[in-house]
Amino acid sequence: MATIKDIANRLGISVSTVSKGLNGANDISEELRQIVLDTAVEMGYTTKRMKKDANKKLCVFIENMDFEQPDQFGYEIILGFKQAAYRDNWDVTILPVTPAFQQTERYDTYMLKNGFSGAFLVGFALQDAWMLQLASTNIPTVLFDNYIKQNLNVCYIGTDNFEGIDLAVDYAYSLGHKRIAFLNGSPNSMVSDQRLQAFISSMKAHALMLDKDLIAQGHYVADSAKYHVPKFLAAGATAILCGNDLLAYGTIEECRLHGLCVPEDISVIGFDDLPSSCTTIPPLTTIRQDRIELGKSGYYTLVSLLHHVSISRTLLRPQLIIRESTSPTINKKIIKKITKKESTIL
């Protein structure tokens, strides 16, 4: 377990300042105190003073998503939720679940039996047993990236996919791209549906032609790219927008296998901004989902539900992160012209 000294070293402040932050002293700023507390939560540091009220318990259920390592998609979502909840003295249990586990007991029964006041469900599939039960649950429940109709106790939080895809199309357009392909992720997913609709409406808003040969549905894994990218290249795509970063990694690789350079010959844009996306070759231009903020919003939204404020959905702003997997189409023309000129001279 981390010590006070570890926290002090990480933040570059004195042990006594860390101690003040942990103990709620008045002579350090509120902002610094929050940073100390957030870091303590992140590093797994606990003291008696940080122990939670026995009767204030929340649960995060997680399925189909890796979260143990800092470079995995779920890690910061869980961390953000815990950081925000600990400030309000909630005890938070993280519980990975399987479809089989959901068959053992009804959701409401499990929650009541274990004394949880509310839950945050991350990574569930629409056909999961517990998801089906959420249509009528009485337990305040926040879903990451899933929506349940009409139940006042359930809320959907996520990133605004419409704004995210529009940011990507808008950026590609600003670079001169007109033949923009979209490699979507897994079917039967609300998020995939939203991103596809967003792509269609953003292309229309930019007066760009929609071409069915430039739209494909794969799965949210790198390997999926090889089944669809060749078709995009044959159809003259100059930019490929991907449903997540893993698909973008696969797309860059697939372009390379076809003898194309990213971004000189073709631009690639991801979605998520995984930690590894700044170290790919080339570093990936992508749409960032701020996972710490998603986790915190999951908590704040759950607090609203606990106060009987029935939020239907809370969507966060995505951000365009410009790196090196994208370049203007105009450059290529200039290069070609220059090359032509040079060869003429030669």
Add this chain to the structure above:
Amino acid sequence: MATIKDIANRLGISVSTVSKGLNGANDISEELRQIVLDTAVEMGYTTKRMKKDANKKLCVFIENMDFEQPDQFGYEIILGFKQAAYRDNWDVTILPVTPAFQQTERYDTYMLKNGFSGAFLVGFALQDAWMLQLASTNIPTVLFDNYIKQNLNVCYIGTDNFEGIDLAVDYAYSLGHKRIAFLNGSPNSMVSDQRLQAFISSMKAHALMLDKDLIAQGHYVADSAKYHVPKFLAAGATAILCGNDLLAYGTIEECRLHGLCVPEDISVIGFDDLPSSCTTIPPLTTIRQDRIELGKSGYYTLVSLLHHVSISRTLLRPQLIIRESTSPTINKKIIKKITKKESTIL
């Protein structure tokens, strides 16, 4: 100004219990304490103890919306915001503004000069000077029923219009209605656009035919109904869904002028659930926007922005309120059959 005794009388509890609630005593429940505080805020009661920190100031700007009286749309939105903000010791200023006022000073300048940390903007029009400036404001700002693209400091909150309209169509459908008309409110409004899209997609989802003679765009006032309802009646509408309750009041009146009884001959559904909608003749079936919750969510969302959690939108659940302006179509057929039978017998 209200006294402690007024609060006690309103809540039907003793003066000493009110006093305990106001002074944060430990021997009353947290729930009762909140009710006492909320009522004190509503009745305008203040004590020194309730005075706010001088440096914690928020502002609610309101335009194009009545809010002074309890039966007006804006009243509870403002009240909910204040109730939630006062719990966290914020001082809240309510400021009605005009387009002319917005020309006197830039939004950011006004906010900084007056020491406001953030604001909640209610009832603004998209073409207002301050709305245009919000694309690049640095001030945490929550908009009621308006959306600004891509600025991390601005958030949209409102009721989920898609779910609201779907609830109304779904209910009319469950009563046997197939010729459902939609009388929308003012054009150039994001909310009107959303409700129209929602109507189209909900009709499609229910496999009901869309007929251009059953869709019209008026304004959010009762008087607007007379220009559109006759067309709906001529086109065989059996139910009319309205963009707000005022339009529904006008629609009921217009049907009456055409010799039709609501709900026996035609069903009418509103949107908002204004306080007066339970005393109309007949009492109005409508889609409820919980305005206290909207106000509270406006505050909670603003807190998130102040904590640099960039929420794009927060939408609340609407609720279907079934009263007496709607009835099953099947009844009419039965009544007609019975009448026919009776007349045959006679």
